[in-house]
Amino acid sequence: MKQYYHLLTYGCQMNVADSETIAGILEEKGYSYTDELTTADLIFVITCAVRDNAEQKIYGKLGELVKLKESKPHMILGIGGCMTQQDEIAKRIYQRFPGMNIVFGTDNLHKLSQDLDIIIEESKRIMDVHEITGNIYDDLPKTHTERHRAFVNINFGCNNFCTYCIVPHVRGQERSRSIKSIKNEVARLAANGYKEVTLLGQNVNSFGSDSDNDTNFVKLLKNLIEIEEIKRIRFMTSHPKDMSLELIQLVRDEEKMCKHIHLPLQSGSSKILNKMNRKYDQDKYLNLARYIRKEIPQATITTDIIVGFPGETEADFLETLRVVDEIKFDAAYTFAYSKRPGTRAACYENQVSEDEKKSRLYKLIDRVNMYMEISNKSRLGQKISVMVDGTSKKDNEVLSGRSDDNKLVHFRGDYKVGDIIELEVYDYSPHVLWGK
Numbered sequence: 001m002k003q004y005y006h007l008l009t010y011g012c013q014m015n016v017a018d019s020e021t022i023a024g025i026l027e028e029k030g031y032s033y034t035d036e037l038t039t040a041d042l043i044f045v046i047t048c049a050v051r052d053n054a055e056q057k058i059y060g061k062l063g064e065l066v067k068l069k070e071s072k073p074h075m076i077l078g079i080g081g082c083m084t085q086q087d088e089i090a091k092r093i094y095q096r097f098p099g100m101n102i103v104f105g106t107d108n109l110h111k112l113s114q115d116l117d118i119i120i121e122e123s124k125r126i127m128d129v130h131e132i133t134g135n136i137y138d139d140l141p142k143t144h145t146e147r148h149r150a151f152v153n154i155n156f157g158c159n160n161f162c163t164y165c166i167v168p169h170v171r172g173q174e175r176s177r178s179i180k181s182i183k184n185e186v187a188r189l190a191a192n193g194y195k196e197v198t199l200l201g202q203n204v205n206s207f208g209s210d211s212d213n214d215t216n217f218v219k220l221l222k223n224l225i226e227i228e229e230i231k232r233i234r235f236m237t238s239h240p241k242d243m244s245l246e247l248i249q250l251v252r253d254e255e256k257m258c259k260h261i262h263l264p265l266q267s268g269s270s271k272i273l274n275k276m277n278r279k280y281d282q283d284k285y286l287n288l289a290r291y292i293r294k295e296i297p298q299a300t301i302t303t304d305i306i307v308g309f310p311g312e313t314e315a316d317f318l319e320t321l322r323v324v325d326e327i328k329f330d331a332a333y334t335f336a337y338s339k340r341p342g343t344r345a346a347c348y349e350n351q352v353s354e355d356e357k358k359s360r361l362y363k364l365i366d367r368v369n370m371y372m373e374i375s376n377k378s379r380l381g382q383k384i385s386v387m388v389d390g391t392s393k394k395d396n397e398v399l400s401g402r403s404d405d406n407k408l409v410h411f412r413g414d415y416k417v418g419d420i421i422e423l424e425v426y427d428y429s430p431h432v433l434w435g436k
Helices: 013-028 052-070 085-098 111-121 169-170 177-192 217-225 247-253 270-276 282-295 312-327 354-376
Strands: 001-011 031-033 042-047 075-081 102-104 126-128 149-153 196-200 234-237 260-262 299-308 329-336 383-389 401-404 408-411 420-428 434-435
Touching: 001 013, 013 031, 013 042, 013 075, 013 149, 013 196, 013 217, 042 052, 052 177, 085 102, 085 126, 085 383, 085 420, 102 111, 111 126, 149 177, 169 299, 177 196, 177 217, 196 217, 217 234, 217 247, 247 282, 282 299, 299 312, 299 354, 312 354, 312 434, 329 354, 354 420, 383 408, 383 434, 408 420
Parallel strands: 001 031, 001 042, 042 075, 075 102, 102 126, 149 196, 196 234, 260 299, 299 329, 408 434
Antiparallel strands: 383 401, 383 420, 401 408, 420 434
16 A cells, blocks of 8 residues: 655755655655645654744644544654754653654664664664764765755754854764765756756855865865756855855856855854854954955845844844845845753853844844845846746746746746746845746
């Protein structure tokens, strides 16, 4: 009898990439994907540990899934990702939700097939979470979410230990794949009709820094540019302390390099950046962003910003707004600081009140939205290159795609997914362009 699986994925693109590996493993074992929870014979939840409210949502979802299993006792339930890489949380979930068949971490996807065999054949529950080994498993299967563009991991883990961030604790230290391995994977994608790749890492700029070989991120990109069938190359995320002028120049000069750079600011205050252990100050960030604006005027710059970090004063927050006003980010992911147990900042004094965090966040969102609208308005009348992704989520008679500079574009016409077309922008909102 045919067996179906469903994946619930939370958090960043790294988690999406992990889910694609899990999907590949499950499909090798004979499972087929379903988008209906009630149809699934196996459901896995891939979790994020960056923000506390995300964790609370996970507990609620697990309760729903366990209740669903009551009407379908043979169903296999599992949970993995960054939350479960934290030993205390993994044990809590395992004990609190006896309906969960498997709790696994971020570094043992290579054992998932074997663990499933044990669950099915021996009717055992499994908790398979262990210390990050630093090993890289290049040969795991993948089933990509889309058929024209794909995520490709180039390095794993992080060495930066920003004081607010749990990632180094749940993803381990940086370790890079070889250029040969990455190029082989991208070449296989190209042979299967993929036209765009997004290279993923917690810090793509430090690619190769853990290797004895003379390699770096720019050399990797130059290798991938050689693959003729690949028309677009994106990457995220970049750390400002490691962003090189050589990389910016490559994005400027190479047609295949998408004209979009995601450059997390986190705070505009040098004092707060120091407390965050970001290893750059306001001046260094501004000089980088100014250089991008000068060398690639058509490029979009997007960012991440946290407000309400411990010790952030109103003056510090105004410094953040000052940077936003100068750079005029094309988009930004904005967050109120959230304590993460196990990070240094969770123990800092001078925690900012929730009311003050919300007030600053709303002000920041208003400012960012203003510049997003200005950025989109500036595209009116311009011709832009767009890759067709499919129909709009809100209207299946409208097509949707991404421009070279990562703008969301809606349009009508008789096009296929994966087509790269030229459109003229005739209308806009803060979040969407309309083209014809």
